[in-house]
Amino acid sequence: MFFILKLPFQILQFIKQIRILLFTTLILISCKEKKKTNNEISINPLLSEWKTPFGMPPFDEISSADYLPALRKAITIHKDEIKIIVENKERATFKNTIEALEISGAVLKKITNVFYAVNAANTDKILRETAKTIGPELAAHFDEITLNSELFKRIESVYNQIHQLDLGKQELFLISETYKNYKSSGVNLKGEQKERLKEINKKITILSNKFETNLLDETNAFELHVSDKKDLGNLSESLIALAASEAKKRGHDSGWSFTLQRPSINPFLEVSPNRAMREKLFKAYTHRGDNDNSNDNKKIISELVALRVEKANLLGYKTWADKVLSNRMAKKSENVFKLMNQMWPSALAMAKKDKNALATMMKKEGIKDKFRGSDWRYYVAKLRAKKYSFNEEDTRPYFEFNNVREGAFKLAYTLFGITFKPIENAQKWHPDQQVFEVLENGKHLGVIYMDFFARESKRGGAWMNEIRMQSNINSFVTPIVTNNFNYPAPTKGQPSLLSFSEAQTLFHEFGHALHGLLSNVKYASMSGTNVPRDFVEFPSQVMENWMSEPQVLATYAKHYKTGEIIPAALIKKMNIANDFDEGFRSVEYMAAAYLDLKWHSLKDTTLQDVRKFEANAMRDIGLINEILPRYRSTYYSHVFSGGYSAGYYSYLWSEVLDADTFNEFKKTGDIFNPELSKKYRAMLAAGGSKSGMDLYKNFLGRKPKIEPLLVKKGFGK
Numbered sequence: 001m002f003f004i005l006k007l008p009f010q011i012l013q014f015i016k017q018i019r020i021l022l023f024t025t026l027i028l029i030s031c032k033e034k035k036k037t038n039n040e041i042s043i044n045p046l047l048s049e050w051k052t053p054f055g056m057p058p059f060d061e062i063s064s065a066d067y068l069p070a071l072r073k074a075i076t077i078h079k080d081e082i083k084i085i086v087e088n089k090e091r092a093t094f095k096n097t098i099e100a101l102e103i104s105g106a107v108l109k110k111i112t113n114v115f116y117a118v119n120a121a122n123t124d125k126i127l128r129e130t131a132k133t134i135g136p137e138l139a140a141h142f143d144e145i146t147l148n149s150e151l152f153k154r155i156e157s158v159y160n161q162i163h164q165l166d167l168g169k170q171e172l173f174l175i176s177e178t179y180k181n182y183k184s185s186g187v188n189l190k191g192e193q194k195e196r197l198k199e200i201n202k203k204i205t206i207l208s209n210k211f212e213t214n215l216l217d218e219t220n221a222f223e224l225h226v227s228d229k230k231d232l233g234n235l236s237e238s239l240i241a242l243a244a245s246e247a248k249k250r251g252h253d254s255g256w257s258f259t260l261q262r263p264s265i266n267p268f269l270e271v272s273p274n275r276a277m278r279e280k281l282f283k284a285y286t287h288r289g290d291n292d293n294s295n296d297n298k299k300i301i302s303e304l305v306a307l308r309v310e311k312a313n314l315l316g317y318k319t320w321a322d323k324v325l326s327n328r329m330a331k332k333s334e335n336v337f338k339l340m341n342q343m344w345p346s347a348l349a350m351a352k353k354d355k356n357a358l359a360t361m362m363k364k365e366g367i368k369d370k371f372r373g374s375d376w377r378y379y380v381a382k383l384r385a386k387k388y389s390f391n392e393e394d395t396r397p398y399f400e401f402n403n404v405r406e407g408a409f410k411l412a413y414t415l416f417g418i419t420f421k422p423i424e425n426a427q428k429w430h431p432d433q434q435v436f437e438v439l440e441n442g443k444h445l446g447v448i449y450m451d452f453f454a455r456e457s458k459r460g461g462a463w464m465n466e467i468r469m470q471s472n473i474n475s476f477v478t479p480i481v482t483n484n485f486n487y488p489a490p491t492k493g494q495p496s497l498l499s500f501s502e503a504q505t506l507f508h509e510f511g512h513a514l515h516g517l518l519s520n521v522k523y524a525s526m527s528g529t530n531v532p533r534d535f536v537e538f539p540s541q542v543m544e545n546w547m548s549e550p551q552v553l554a555t556y557a558k559h560y561k562t563g564e565i566i567p568a569a570l571i572k573k574m575n576i577a578n579d580f581d582e583g584f585r586s587v588e589y590m591a592a593a594y595l596d597l598k599w600h601s602l603k604d605t606t607l608q609d610v611r612k613f614e615a616n617a618m619r620d621i622g623l624i625n626e627i628l629p630r631y632r633s634t635y636y637s638h639v640f641s642g643g644y645s646a647g648y649y650s651y652l653w654s655e656v657l658d659a660d661t662f663n664e665f666k667k668t669g670d671i672f673n674p675e676l677s678k679k680y681r682a683m684l685a686a687g688g689s690k691s692g693m694d695l696y697k698n699f700l701g702r703k704p705k706i707e708p709l710l711v712k713k714g715f716g717k
């Protein structure tokens with residue numbers, strides 16, 4: 001599942017609370033001051049003014065070793081800024097306290113944004129060490145601020161005057177959000193409790209970081225080497241070439257190598273007739289972090305979960321889910337369970353029916369053994385081919401990655417009138433990146449970096465992050481965003497050809513990017529994707545609706561050799577075939593969402609046996625053995641290192657909103673309806689300056705409806 005990656009949860013949470021703004025004059029650290037400090041800092045490009053086009057990070061000048069000293073320096077600068085706010089002799093006002101807090105920490109935010117973007121997309125040993133070292137230091141630093149009672153007194157004093165203040169809506173929203181966030185972070189705790197909270201925050205940061213490192217190591221360590229070409233089935237030429245180059249990279253003279261990265265494993269599971277090999281690969285993937293070796297994540301999980309319960313209790317909540325959901329659109333876990341329970345029985349029934357059909361097919365081939373999880377994708381592909389004469393590999397030539405990207409750009413033009421112009425000679429973190437300036441009628445709107453291909457230095461999945469948030473306090477600051485994917489890299493003579501779902505991912509992440517790029521608010525802390533997590537997947541998922549419409553496909557789904565537009569008959573077959581596996585997709589997703597919520601609905605801090613807990617949780621919902629949750633606990637980065645704890649349900653919650661929205665467009669008879677597009681854009685522009693429900697109601701004039709999603713998934717009522 002694709003996600004929106006900002007900073008590790010711990011830091012993200014604090015940064016959002018502290019409301020750091022980017023690019024104020026504070027970035028311009030005076031040279032005189034720099035010379036007084038050590039030499040390393042004086043030439044550190046991260047601490048200098050960036051005289052690049054649009055203030056883009058000077059990646060060519062930055063080396064991995066620059067981050068740690070720069071981050072530490074930026075922490076001390078931030079401390080000084082906070083000190084000035086706290087020690088101000090004047091009475092607390094919106095300007096000298098709330099807005100001052102919002103703009104404080106600009107240098108730190110500027111550097112952390114770049115650091116975490118690069119660490120996720122192109123890490124190395126030094127960056128990983130830096131993340132490990134700086135994580136706890138940042139957690140402690142932000143604790144010092146959010147738990148500062150003197151600072152909170154000033155915030156509270158402004159908050160108490162809120163009804164007498166003659167301020168705009170965004171200013172008032174900023175006051176109440178700042179107050180709420182500080183209050184719920186534990187600032188009112190006393191003595192020992194406060195110290196314990198700091199200790200917990202630090203431990204959570206260390207454990208989350210270790211979880212991610214273990215996972216990356218486990219993923220990279222595995223290799224399946226194939227020497228007989230017939231084990232590759234009808235794998236596409238581009239993927240065969242990729243597997244051959246992977247084998248060379250790993251020191252083999254010949255053959256093909258497959259890894260645990262999704263673009264490598266999924267096609268193999270779909271096409272390889274070698275059942276034992278499929279089983280080996282599947283097992284390796286689904287046991288990452290669960291091999292009782294030095295990379296095992298089980299102990300980390302049980303400790304993390306217990307610490308979260310303890311933290312929730314300290315802050316006055318019964319469970320971690322209660323705490324997390326208190327500021328989400330869903331409000332309570334009961335509301336989430338209600339939504340999921342409404343869909344689960346239909347999804348499960350559909351999946352069971354499909355399983356029987358697949359198992360029967362396997363039996364007919366003379367295989368007497370039990371049908372297993374590692375057989376699922378293979379027989380789905382076979383059944384699709386047989387029933388609908390559809391082969392996913394036939395569609396790849398129509399989804400060359402540059403064409404798909406162009407399709408996303410054209411859609412943005414049709415809906416919002418914005419265009420994308422390549423920035424020549426832009427400094428990048430990796431040579432494969434593409435960088436574009438975003439324009440509207442010639443006016444600069446922002447910058448987008450796109451990093452497409454899988455490599456060992458990149459974490460798995462796809463994500464967007466913001467290197468610079470839009471804001472408009474004294475002057476308009478334009479956003480810089482990134483999109484990151486794990487597509488198969490092109491090889492000699494073979495371009496990168498995407499599967500339909502990989503193409504869908506491009507539109508998805510691009511939707512997040514548009515959310516950041518079209519932002520038009522005053523404060524960075526409420527700009528772009530700074531919305532509740534169960535709202536944030538809405539602008540991304542809605543794009544997936546457009547991308548598969550025939551009139552949109554016609555603009556980009558062109559054969560990479562002949563330029564022929566994807567034939568209508570193939571689209572039709574593709575849509576029917578894709579609908580076929582909806583039961584599996586919904587079940588594996590919802591099982592993971594249930595698992596997450598169950599982990600975070602624990603009320604006591606007893607350390608859990610991870611395998612047992614997961615098995616029980618899945619038994620309770622009646623999950624069948626042939627389907628595993630999309631993420632098992634030991635490789636569930638979203639939840640244990642990615643900021644989606646008690647929040648993986650967000651995709652489904654947002655799906656209600658996106659299906660409802662697209663249905664509104666369809667109802668007008670024009671999927672590009674200009675009036676509706678305008679309203680939709682206004683909602684994106686408002687970022688998180690209102691609650692999720694208010695944003696939605698302003699957009700469509702009513703609350704969201706669930707029916708369009710049920711219809712779309714074929715679940716009926």
Ligand SMILES: [Zn+2]
Pocket residue numbers: 002003004508509512537540
């Ligand atoms: Zn997303």
